[in-house]
Amino acid sequence: MPFVVTEPCIQCRYTDCVEVCPMDCFVAGPNFLVIDPDGCIDCSVCVPQCPVQAIVNAAEVTSEQAPYVALNARLAKAEGWTPIRLRDTPLPEHAHWAQVADKRHLLPA
Ligand code: SF4
Ligand code: F3S
Numbered sequence: 001m002p003f004v005v006t007e008p009c010i011q012c013r014y015t016d017c018v019e020v021c022p023m024d025c026f027v028a029g030p031n032f033l034v035i036d037p038d039g040c041i042d043c044s045v046c047v048p049q050c051p052v053q054a055i056v057n058a059a060e061v062t063s064e065q066a067p068y069v070a071l072n073a074r075l076a077k078a079e080g081w082t083p084i085r086l087r088d089t090p091l092p093e094h095a096h097w098a099q100v101a102d103k104r105h106l107l108p109a
Helices: 067-075
Strands: 003-005 026-028 033-035 055-057
Touching: 003 067, 033 067
Parallel strands: none
Antiparallel strands: 003 033, 003 055, 026 033
């Protein structure tokens, strides 16, 4: 199973994860980032890079994280979402949003 990016990434987007991926499978949108499941080889090296523990194995998601499996697959192919290979600056106010648990409503429908 691929790894997936979950809710803590929303409005933070630290991007520490992207540079370690050997398959370049991260895809960025305005306020979130996802993993393209077609490229992920399940190596897990991205997991410890994320300062907010947003990356999990799709086979080990909680019930709350479960919708993010399909969401990663869908947004990885969505219009306007583009591959990202180099670290970028975190989003403004990331420190605030890192403390907020309920952020799903801030993503595109
Ligand atoms: Fe890339 Fe490996 Fe993370 Fe998959 S698990 S996104 S291949 S670093
Ligand atoms: Fe998001 Fe964590 Fe990467 S916040 S951009 S999954 S380092």
